[in-house]
Amino acid sequence: xxxxxxxxxxxxxxxxxxxxxxxxxxxxxxxxxxxxxxxxxxxxxxxxxxxxxxxxxxxxxxxxxxxxxxxxxxxxxxxxxxxxxxxxxxxxxxxxxxxxxxxxxxxxxxxxxxxxxxxxxxxxxxxxxxxxxxxxxxxxxxxxxxxxxxxxxxxxxxxxxxxxxxxxxxxxxxxxxxxxxxxxxxxxxxxxxxxxxxxxxxxxxxxxxxxxxxxxxxxxxxxxxxxxxxxxxxxxxxxxxxxxxxxxxxxxxxxxxxxxxxxxxxxxxxxxxxxxxxxxxxxxx
Amino acid sequence: xxxxxxxxxxxxxxxxxxxxxxxxxxxxxxxxxxxxxxxxxxxxxxxxxxxxxxxxxxxxxxxxxxxxxxxxxxxxxxxxxxxxxxxxxxxxxxxxxxxxxxxxxxxxxxxxxxxxxxxxxxxxxxxxxxxxxxxxxxxxxxxxxxxxxxxxxxxxxxxxxxxxxxxxxxxxxxxxxxxxxxxxxxxxxxxxxxxxxxxxxxxxxxxxxxxxxxxxxxxxxxxxxxxxxxxxxxxxxxxxxxxxxxxxxxxxxxxxxxxxxxxxxxxxx
Numbered sequence: 001x002x003x004x005x006x007x008x009x010x011x012x013x014x015x016x017x018x019x020x021x022x023x024x025x026x027x028x029x030x031x032x033x034x035x036x037x038x039x040x041x042x043x044x045x046x047x048x049x050x051x052x053x054x055x056x057x058x059x060x061x062x063x064x065x066x067x068x069x070x071x072x073x074x075x076x077x078x079x080x081x082x083x084x085x086x087x088x089x090x091x092x093x094x095x096x097x098x099x100x101x102x103x104x105x106x107x108x109x110x111x112x113x114x115x116x117x118x119x120x121x122x123x124x125x126x127x128x129x130x131x132x133x134x135x136x137x138x139x140x141x142x143x144x145x146x147x148x149x150x151x152x153x154x155x156x157x158x159x160x161x162x163x164x165x166x167x168x169x170x171x172x173x174x175x176x177x178x179x180x181x182x183x184x185x186x187x188x189x190x191x192x193x194x195x196x197x198x199x200x201x202x203x204x205x206x207x208x209x210x211x212x213x214x215x216x217x218x219x220x221x222x223x224x225x226x227x228x229x230x231x232x233x234x235x236x237x238x239x240x241x242x243x244x245x246x247x248x249x250x251x252x253x254x255x256x257x258x259x260x261x262x263x264x265x266x267x268x269x270x271x272x273x274x275x276x277x278x279x280x281x282x283x284x285x
Numbered sequence: 286x287x288x289x290x291x292x293x294x295x296x297x298x299x300x301x302x303x304x305x306x307x308x309x310x311x312x313x314x315x316x317x318x319x320x321x322x323x324x325x326x327x328x329x330x331x332x333x334x335x336x337x338x339x340x341x342x343x344x345x346x347x348x349x350x351x352x353x354x355x356x357x358x359x360x361x362x363x364x365x366x367x368x369x370x371x372x373x374x375x376x377x378x379x380x381x382x383x384x385x386x387x388x389x390x391x392x393x394x395x396x397x398x399x400x401x402x403x404x405x406x407x408x409x410x411x412x413x414x415x416x417x418x419x420x421x422x423x424x425x426x427x428x429x430x431x432x433x434x435x436x437x438x439x440x441x442x443x444x445x446x447x448x449x450x451x452x453x454x455x456x457x458x459x460x461x462x463x464x465x466x467x468x469x470x471x472x473x474x475x476x477x478x479x480x481x482x483x484x485x486x487x488x489x490x491x492x493x494x495x496x497x498x499x500x501x502x503x504x505x506x507x508x509x510x511x512x513x514x515x516x517x518x519x520x521x522x523x524x525x526x527x528x529x530x531x532x533x534x535x536x537x538x539x540x541x542x543x544x545x546x547x548x549x550x551x552x553x554x
Contacts, residue, residue: 009383011377011380011381012377012378012381012383012385012386012389013377014373014374014376014377015373015374015377015378015386015389017370017373017374018370018371018373018374018393018433019374019389019392021370021429021430022392022393022430022433025408025426025427025429025430026392026395026396026404026430027392028411029404029407029408029410029411030403030404030407032407032410032411032414033403033406033407033410036410081302082302082305082306082309083306084302085298085299085300085301085302085303085306086302086303086306086307088299088303089299089300089303100307101307104307104310104311105310106538107310107311107314108310108313108314110487110534110538111314111530111531111534112490112491112508112527112530112534113491113493113508114491114493114507114508114511114512114515114527115317115526115527115530115531116313116314117515118317118511118515118523118524118527119312119313119314119316119317119527120313121328121515121519122316122317122320122328122330122524123312123313123316123330125328125330125519127327127328127329127330128328128330129316129330129331132329132330132331158309159309159310159313162306162309162310163310190291190292190295191291191292191295191296192291192292192294192295193291195295216398216400219400220400220401220402220494222402222493222494222497223493223508223512226512226516227512227515227516237400237402237494240402240403240406241402241497244406244409244498245498250410253406254406254407254410257400257402257403257406257407258403260400260402260403261399261400261403264400265398265399265400268398
C-alpha cells in the first residue's frame with residue numbers, strides 16, 4: 001500500500017464500529033427477511049416463490065397495496081397545494097412572519113405522532129370540533145361520521161405530514177434567483193403568470209422532493225391509519241402487522257413487507273430519477 | 286386592467302390557503318392542550334367544564350407512567366449510542382473521498398428510506414430465529430439504527446464546515462489526536478452534535494414501527510401503550526399525556542435552539 005492510501009484508509013477507522021453494528025443489526029436482518037419470504041409454509045418447509053404468487057393472485061392483497069399507494073399520493077398532493085402558498089408568503093415576508101411560520105412548521109414536526117393523531121380524533125369525533133360547530137351553526141341536522149373515513153384520514157395525514165413538504169419547498173423558493181421573478185413582472189406578466197411560468201418550473205425539484213417524503217411517510221403511517229382510518233380500512237402497514245403478529249404467518253408477512261418496500265422505494269427512486277433529469281434539462285437551457 | 290384583477294385573485298387565493306395552512310398546523314396542538322383540561326369524561330369539544338382531574342388521574346396511572354419511563358430510558362440509550370457511533374463515523378466519512386466511504390454513507394442513510402416496519406419485522410424474525418429474548422436491549426438496538434441517519438447528516442454537515450487547517454495546526458504544534466479532538470474538533474462541531482442528539486431522542490421516543498414488533502409486555506413503550514389505549518376506547522387520560530408531551534417537547538426545543546440552533550439544522554436538512 002502507498003502511504004497516501006494508508007492514510008486514506010486510516011481515516012475510515014472510526015467508521016468500523018458503526019459499520020459492524022449495521023452489518024449485524026441491519027443488513028443481516030434484511031437478508032433474513034428476504035430468505036424467510038421464500039419459504040412456502042409458516043413452518044419453513046420448501047423454498048419457493050409461493051408467497052409472492054399468493055400476493056399477486058389475491059385481489060384483496062392487491063387492493064390493499066393500491067389503496068395504500070393511493071393514500072400516499074393523495075396526501076402528498078394535498079400537502080403540496082397547502083405548502084406552496086405558505087412558502088410564497090414565507091419568502092415574501094419579514095423576519096417576524098418567517099419566525100412564526102418556522103415555529104408553526106416545527107411544532108407538529110416535533111410533537112409525537114400519537115399526540116398529533118389523538119388531536120385529530122378530538123377534532124373529527126362525534127362530539128368533536130367540526131360536528132359541534134356545524135350543529136350549533138345549524139348547518140348539519142345530525143352529527144356526521146368523520147372519524148373512521150377515508151377523507152378524515154387524508155385530512156389528518158395531510159396536516160401531520162405537511163412540515164415534510166413545507167421545508168423543501170421553502171428551501172427551493174429561497175434559492176430561486178429573485179431577478180427572474182422581477183424580470184417577469186417587469187415585462188408585464190401578472191403574478192399568477194409569473195408563478196406558473198417562472199416560479200413553479202424552477203422550484204419543481206424541491207416540490208418533488210417534498211412530495212416523495214410525504215408520499216412515503218403517509219403510506220407507512222401505521223398509527224394514524226389505524227386510529228383515524230379505523231379497523232375497516234385495511235392498508236399495508238396494518239396488514240403486515242396482522243399477518244406477522246396476529247396470524248404469525250411469517251413468510252407471508254415477510255413477502256408483504258418486501259413487496260411494500262419495493263413499491264414505495266421503487267416509486268420514490270423512479271420519480272427522483274425523473275426529477276434529476278428534469279434539473280439537468282433546466283441547467284442546459 | 287385585467288392583469289391587476291388576476292393579481293388580486295392570485296393574492297387572495299395565496300392568502301386564503303396560507304391562513305388555512307397556518308391554522309391547520311397550529312390547531313391540533315392547541316386542541317390537545319385545551320381538551321386535556323376538560324372536566325368532562327368524554328372528548329367533547331369545547332369542554333363542558335375545566336379541571337385538572339385528568340392530570341391527577343394520570344399521576345395515579347402506573348400502567349401509563351411505566352411505559353413513559355421505559356420510553357425515556359430507551360430513547361436516552363439509543364441517543365447516546367447513535368451519537369457516539371454515528372458521530373465517530375461521520376467524522377471518518379466527511380473528508381474521505383474513497384468509494385468505500387460513499388457506499389458506507391449510503392448504507393447508514395438507508396434506514397431513512399426503507400419503510401421502518403419492514404426493518405422492525407426483520408429484527409423480530411432474526412431475534413426469534415437466534416433465540417434472543419426481546420428486552421430493553423433489543424429495543425435500543427433497533428432504535429439506534431433508526432436514529433443513526435440523523436446523526437450522520439447533521440454531524441457530517443458540521444464537520445464539512447470545519448476548517449481542516451485547524452486540525453493540521455494542532456497536530457504540528459505537538460497535540461495528540463485525542464487532545465485535538467477534545468479541544469478543537471468537538472467544540473467546533475458542538476452545535477451539530479447537540480441538534481442531532483435532540484432529533485435522535487425525539488425519533489426514538491416517538492418511534493412506532495420498530496417498537497411495535499420489538500416491545501413486549503415487560504418493555505412496553507409510551508407510543509404503543511397510547512395506541513393500544515386509543516384502539517380500545519377514547520380515554521381522556523391520553524389528552525393529559527399529550528399535554529405533558531407537548532410542553533416537555535416545547536421546553537426541549539427552546540433548550541436545543543439556545544445550545545444547538547436546531548431549527549436551522551432541521552430546516553437545511
